[in-house]
Every structure is written in C-alpha cells, then in structure tokens.
Amino acid sequence: MDRIPILKLGGALIVTIQVDMHDRLALALEEDLTAMIARTSARGVLIEISALEIVDSFIGRMLVSIAAVSRVLDAETVVAGMRPAVAITLVELGLELTGIKTALNVERGMALIQARLSEEDDGHESDRDRHEN
Amino acid sequence: MKTDGAEVLSKTVTQDEAAILDAWNAALREGTSLQSGRIREAELQTQVKAVFGQIRDALASGGLDADAAGFASLRETLADISRSRAIQGFTPTDTANFVFSLKEPIFDALKRMLDGDATALAAGVWAAGKVLDRLGLQTMEVFLASREEVIGRQGQEIAELSTPVVRLWDGILALPLIGTLDSARTGVVMENLLQAIVDEEAEIAIIDITGVPTVDTLVAQHLLKTVAAARLMGADCIVSGIRPQIAQTMVHLGVELNVVSKATLADAFAVALKRTGRKVVRQQAPAEERR
Known part of the structure; x- marks a missing residue:
C-alpha cells in the first residue's frame, strides 16, 4: 500500500493507520492530508493508530508536524487509540506530542471534534478567530 | 615408581565403597542439616548414594579435572541438590558440608588401603582434596546463584504487588x-496504568503519592513521564497526596510538576467526578425523611 486513505465525515477527516508506517508513507500522508484539509475545509482531523505497533522518532515527529500544519489550516488534530507500548516508547523518546489532543478510542476522539464543531456553530468565537479580528 | 593419585583414588573409592558410604552417612548425620528438619534421612541417603556412584564413575573415567566431560552428570546432580537446598533454606555451611564431609571418609579409606606407602598416600590425598574442593566450590556457586534468583524474583513480586491500579468509578482510576x-x-507502574486505562476505558487517572517517602528531581521526572504517557493514551492525570514537607522540599529543590495536583485523594476524586459530569450529594437521613 503506498497511500493511506483519508475519509471525510461531516466536518472531520478520518485517517486510520493500519499498516506499519515507513518514512515515505508518512510523508505521503502528510501531503495528502494537507491537500485534503484545504480542499474540504475540514475543521477536525482524527488519526486512529490502534493498529500501529511500532513507532520511531520520525513517525512521532510526523504526527507533531501534521498537527502543526492542520492547526495552521484551522483544523484540530486528535490522535486516538494509541497502544500502551507506543505511548511508553514516545515518552522515552521525549516526544510528548504537545499540542495534539488525544483520545482513548475513535468514539471519544470524534466526540472531541464534534464538541469543537458545535461550539463554533453556536457562534462562540474560538481564541484564534478573536486574534484574527 | 611414579604414583598416580587419580588411579589410587579411583581404586580406593571402588574397592572400599561400603565403608566410605557408611562413614559419609555418619558424618552427615552428625552435621546440622538433618537436625534442622529440612530434609529426611532417607532422602539424604538417596542423594548420598547417587552422588557417590557418580563420583566413582567419574573417577573411573579418568582424570581429576572436575570441569571435564566425565564429571558432567555428577556436576548436574550436585547442582540439582544445591538448588533445592537453596530453595529449602539450608545454610551455606550445610550445603558446602554435604561435599566436604566426604573428605574424611575417603582419607581414612586411603590410609587403610595404602598403609605404609607414604608417597602413594600423599598422592591419593592430594587427588581427593583437589576433586572434592572443586566440587564443593561448584556446589556453592550454584547455591548462591539460586539464592540470587530467589531474591530477584521476590524483588519483582514486591514491585508488582506495590503497584495496583484501582477503579474508583466508571472511567476513573487511582494508582496509589x-x-x-x-x-x-x-x-512497571506505567505499563500497569496504561493497560488499565485501555481495559477500563478510563478518562481520568489519579496518581496518589501519599506512600512515596521522598520526591526528588528523578522521581518527579518519572512521575511526569507517566503523566505524559497517560495523556498520549487520551487520559488526564491528577497527582494527589503530596505531603506538606515534600511540597516544601520540591519547591526548594526547584522541582516542578506541571500537572494538576491536589492535596488529598478525596479532593482529586471530587475533581475527577466533576470533570466527568458527576457529583457526590449528601442524602437526607432516611429516618428524617419518613417523619
């Protein structure tokens, strides 16, 4: 598999990583995801990694940079379903993924994104919007 | 005429087997291992017979080198005996004496065999001493290794016992x-906690450090790592139970815990309930209600 599929669900994009990530795949994902966010003007990105068993510092950094790029495009990234072993590895590598929201599973991850979407629909301005005005 | 100690020894052991065995059993009976009640006399005699038979065979196969292939089965038997003694709680002296108490019977037997032939006697005694000392040392080595193993296992068990993860409510875990x-x-703590978060689908984990005697920079770093790993799994952490003195020490040391912290587990639990949209309410006493 040389591309990871990206699904659109309402205002959110869903990516489930079900193969071992290698570096090229990670770079392709970042590129596709960025293009997709811009095209669909999605407000949330859910990355589901419960099948991901092996991470290295590159994959960790890629998650951080996807989150940073998404934030620039006004979408919030939620990483869901991380395995305990993966979490321990990332912490030992010193990658604490600051700035990324995390959730135990897809359901809770979607709830986080929905909460943000409905908050904005209610007319509450998010912090960033206020700064821009 | 050159006297071969190994040959003399082997011959003596083969010919005078019964007498040596009796003397060895007698010596062991006098020793403390039987009196401690950890082993039965019949069991001891079985071990004696097995070991003696293998010593005889090993010596007959030639050589005095206790590390040689001829001694392999003997070494194994001794290792088994020594291992079981380490687990049964024998003292090192008892274990070593099992082999060393064979010396006197063999020396006596050599004396009887080679009465008057001083050169041969000296060679035989030297050979017996060499073999038995080596075997005794090997016994001790296995004994110590088994003890270390027991200690290591106990340490691991303590570590596992002292890191329970408790479910306080739906989605709220505590880690005292x-x-x-x-x-x-x-x-171990991190693994247990993260697994529990997955199993219980927990949203909030309370790490209670009332029982942690000191918090220095290293412990704080370990705590922060645990908190960070839990966050990656999508669970929030609250640290509770920091005693006043510890809080002072931490501030003086410049240790910073950038996590939500509460003084007591009860406070932390209240916060956790609030965050999950629950609260504890006092009900009126049933007796008053009925009136």
Whole structure:
C-alpha cells in the first residue's frame, strides 16, 4: 500500500493507520492530508493508530508536524487509540506530542471534534478567530 | 615408581565403597542439616548414594579435572541438590558440608588401603582434596546463584504487588504509589496504568503519592513521564497526596510538576467526578425523611 486513505465525515477527516508506517508513507500522508484539509475545509482531523505497533522518532515527529500544519489550516488534530507500548516508547523518546489532543478510542476522539464543531456553530468565537479580528 | 593419585583414588573409592558410604552417612548425620528438619534421612541417603556412584564413575573415567566431560552428570546432580537446598533454606555451611564431609571418609579409606606407602598416600590425598574442593566450590556457586534468583524474583513480586491500579468509578482510576520510585518501578507502574486505562476505558487517572517517602528531581521526572504517557493514551492525570514537607522540599529543590495536583485523594476524586459530569450529594437521613 503506498497511500493511506483519508475519509471525510461531516466536518472531520478520518485517517486510520493500519499498516506499519515507513518514512515515505508518512510523508505521503502528510501531503495528502494537507491537500485534503484545504480542499474540504475540514475543521477536525482524527488519526486512529490502534493498529500501529511500532513507532520511531520520525513517525512521532510526523504526527507533531501534521498537527502543526492542520492547526495552521484551522483544523484540530486528535490522535486516538494509541497502544500502551507506543505511548511508553514516545515518552522515552521525549516526544510528548504537545499540542495534539488525544483520545482513548475513535468514539471519544470524534466526540472531541464534534464538541469543537458545535461550539463554533453556536457562534462562540474560538481564541484564534478573536486574534484574527 | 611414579604414583598416580587419580588411579589410587579411583581404586580406593571402588574397592572400599561400603565403608566410605557408611562413614559419609555418619558424618552427615552428625552435621546440622538433618537436625534442622529440612530434609529426611532417607532422602539424604538417596542423594548420598547417587552422588557417590557418580563420583566413582567419574573417577573411573579418568582424570581429576572436575570441569571435564566425565564429571558432567555428577556436576548436574550436585547442582540439582544445591538448588533445592537453596530453595529449602539450608545454610551455606550445610550445603558446602554435604561435599566436604566426604573428605574424611575417603582419607581414612586411603590410609587403610595404602598403609605404609607414604608417597602413594600423599598422592591419593592430594587427588581427593583437589576433586572434592572443586566440587564443593561448584556446589556453592550454584547455591548462591539460586539464592540470587530467589531474591530477584521476590524483588519483582514486591514491585508488582506495590503497584495496583484501582477503579474508583466508571472511567476513573487511582494508582496509589507506595515506596521509592526508581526507573525499573516506573516502568512497571506505567505499563500497569496504561493497560488499565485501555481495559477500563478510563478518562481520568489519579496518581496518589501519599506512600512515596521522598520526591526528588528523578522521581518527579518519572512521575511526569507517566503523566505524559497517560495523556498520549487520551487520559488526564491528577497527582494527589503530596505531603506538606515534600511540597516544601520540591519547591526548594526547584522541582516542578506541571500537572494538576491536589492535596488529598478525596479532593482529586471530587475533581475527577466533576470533570466527568458527576457529583457526590449528601442524602437526607432516611429516618428524617419518613417523619
């Protein structure tokens, strides 16, 4: 598999990583995801990694940079379903993924994104919007 | 005429087997291992017979080198005996004496065999001493290794016992830490906590450090690692139970815990309930209600 599929669900994009990530795949994902966010003007990105068993510092950094790029495009990234072993590895590598929201599973991850979407629909301005005005 | 100690020894052991065995049994009976009640006399005699038979065969196969292939089965038997003694709680002296008490009977037998032939006697005694000392040392080595193994296992059991993860409510876990946190224990704690978060689908984990005697920079770092790993799994952490003195020490040391912290487990639990949209309410006493 040389591309990871990206699904659109309402205002959110869903990516489930079900193969071992290698570096090229990670770079392709970042590129596709960025293009997709811009095209669909999605407000949330859910990355589901419960099948991901092996991470290295590159994959960790890629998650951080996807989150940073998404934030620039006004979408919030939620990483869901991380395995305990993966979490321990990332912490030992010193990658604490600051700035990324995390959730135990897809359901809770979607709830986080929905909460943000409905908050904005209610007319509450998010912090960033206020700064821009 | 050159006297071969090994040959003399082997011959003596083969010919005078019954007498040596009796003397050895007698010596062991006098020793403390039987009196301690940890082993039965019949069992001891079985071991004696097995070991003696293998010593005889090993010596007959030639050589005095206790590390040689001829001694392999003997070494194994001795290792088994020594291992079981380490687990049964024998003293090192008892274990070593099992082999060393064979010396006197063999020396006596040599004396009887080679009455008057001083050169041969000296050679035989030297050969017997060499073999038995080596075997005794090997016995001790296995004994110590088994003890280390027992100690290591106990340490691991303590580490596992002292890191329970408790479910306080749906989606709220507590991790009461007791004892000093080192890197090995942090690893166990982290694994247990993360697995529990997955199993219980927890949203909030309360790490209670009432039982942690000291918090220095290293312990704080371990705590922060645990908190960070839990966050990656999508669970929030609250640290509770920091005693006043510890809080002072931490501030003086410049240790910063950038996590939500509460003084007591009860406070932390209240916060956790609030965050999950629940609260504890006092009900009116049933007696008053009925009136």
